[in-house]
Amino acid sequence: MAGVFGHPGYSRFWAADTVSTFGTYVTTVALPIVAIVTLRATDAQVGLINGARWLPYLLFGLLAGVVADRYRRRPILVATDVARAALLALIAALALTGMLNIPALMLLVAVFGVLSLLYEAAHQSYLPRLVPPAALTPANARMEQSASLAQTTGPFLGGSLVAAVGAPLAMVVDAVSYLVSGLLLATIRRDEPAPRPGRRHLGRELREGLSWVYRHPVLAPYAVTLHARFLFASVASTAFTLFVVRGLDPRLAPDRAAFGLGVVLAVGGVGAVVGNSLSHRVGRWGAGRAIVLERVVEPLGWTLMALAATGTAGWVMVGAAQFVVWLALGVSGPNEMGYRQAVTPDRLQGRMNGTIRSLNWGMLTIGAPVGGLLAEQIGYRPAIGLAVVGMAVAATVAVLSPLHHARHPEPAPEPAPEPAGRN
Template sequence: MTRAFARFWAADTVSLVGTHVTTIALAVLAMDVLQASTTELGVLRAAPFVPYLLFGLLAGVLVDRYRRRPILVGADLARAAVLGLIPTLHAVDALTMPSLVALVTVFGALSLVYDAAHQSFLPKLVPAEQLTTANARMEQTRATAQTVGPMVAGWLVKAVGAPFAILVDAVSYVVSGLVLATLRVPEKVNPPASRDLKRELREGLTWVYRHPVLAPLAVTSHAWFLFNSIVTTVYLKFVFDDLGFDAFQLGLTLALGGVGSVLGASLSGRVTTRLGFGPVIVLGRWLTPLAYLPVPFADSSTTGLVLLCAAQFGWGFGVGVDSPPEMGYRQAITPDHLQGRMNATIRSLNRGMIVLGAPLGGVLADAAGSRTAIWAGIAGLAGQAVAITRSPVRRVRETR
């Protein structure tokens, strides 16, 4: 791997750990300091993903029009400033739930732009044949942060309080932005002859949804995020309230998901080399509903806790195996001038599915019970697995 990729990877690692700190700290801040209701917590959870649903396609056009490194640096520094406002407002007793939701929404908009540029910048750093390996290494980092981040967050929130723990994430974005600013990677931008927004949007949508492989890959990915968000939303209430496990035990099950992701990402490159891109992606999509099967059968016993841990580990393993080849394939086959629009289109609609799926899971659980809602999510995940198995994706072996 190149030195430029090593710096890019380091910047991503720093900001990811900080992100998991903020995820926990925001929830504690809303519940303990601002006395948020369950509905308000749901709104707060959906807030950072709303911009993906509303403006995701526009972000793709922006990224394809300009050099990506300055966008990454600017978005990192701007996110640091937004997060820094949270403890500042708290210190002057001016922080409210509406202002917190507004700040988190702005943060989500900046993350939207960053994510579109981030995924489109990686092909500039490594050759096409190394994209799966590079994505696997970054997936390992994400999985490790998912395992370690919540534990660090718990300690920081207890030591300095939730508002000021968020400063850690703000600092992490400053560090990430400064590291990215040191990259010296040539970026040649070929702007369109005319800045026709509708035409540029149409080009991105056409590339994704009329491509024989990208189209089923994208549509089933949207379905995966919709039904997975139903399960993950209900899972927290099911484990904590219905089964009566404490916060440490809940965190333990989630940490096992990170461990599974690390292992899956570690094996992903070798499995992809042996089986090919398509079969590994299909395998990963099946592992999610299969991994979740033990969850509705869990009870409040030690055996129940083991079932939950096994389910999260299997889920994480599937994501770790699937994500690198899926991202590597998308990046390798997409022309550079469409990278931003391709990534933003797929990622934005994926995140938009969370905005729909999370409240839908809550409604289903309230109306029919947690186990029924989880079964509904599993059924939907099995449906997307069947769909991608019957699609041309399964026949893809190489990126040529």
């Protein structure tokens, strides 16, 4: 697996992704605390703020895929990284000066979502230009291992920073990480194909991307069950964050509970690291089996969270639950990305990723507000329980579909040696 770093440009691509991912987990803890503590948002308002982050994926996800296929991808990555750094710095400044309110935060978070949408459509489509198809699974595994390592330390760092200096200043760390990521990506020296010349028809390009995903015998059930997984996981995760900050340990103030949230998410990161280390081995059974395994195991972890006690025992239970959920996601992630990148032609990479991600993350636009509303109306545990039922239905569909037959492409055979010449 170490051989993937021998491909030109991959090391800097990996380093940029690793740096920005570390920072992102700081904001994962800090942003809800800005809403809950600084702006005194209700449960429903927290859900709406979370939903605003993902609304652009639902509205513009398909267009982002077209952009990633029409234009060179590295400049998109650099520009969106720098812009996101500036936007996070602006949110922090407004919060520190008392000029931030809930509508303004929702607007800024939505703009951040547009930038992230463009970045991710280009990011997932750029990797196949750096490594060959047979190396995509280990290349994705390396990146997910780094992301998992970031998850083990980023939330802990985020919780510690929030407790020490406050949520707004903690978000500045993420702003710096995006700036560093953009600078690293700008230094990659790898030629990209020039955009295709001539007139292009937007509607035809959109239909082509949709058709490739939803008429493919394996990508179709994969995408549909993944969309459902994102919908119900967003309901559960919104209720879970509120549960940990407000209901798991009534002895703690919300800003102190944020430190505990960071620790719990870090335990999930340990599970993801373990899962990533096993992903290549499990993938030998078939990419589809690794994906189906995740669909089945994840609702079990969320069930444990819904059943968590309060106080110290509750912290242990939610930590164990996070470990189980992220262990399953860690096993599946590299296999998912490696498979779908390998079976998709380069000219469709942006639209394939944009199509799948637009509805994946667009589901958060629906699920996050629903999760906040359910938490407010029926309680944190019942809201998580309802989400578990939905995940279980999606898992059943995945088990019964052709998805479990998916296999990674075989590595290209070594060229035959040249015959020895006659003396």
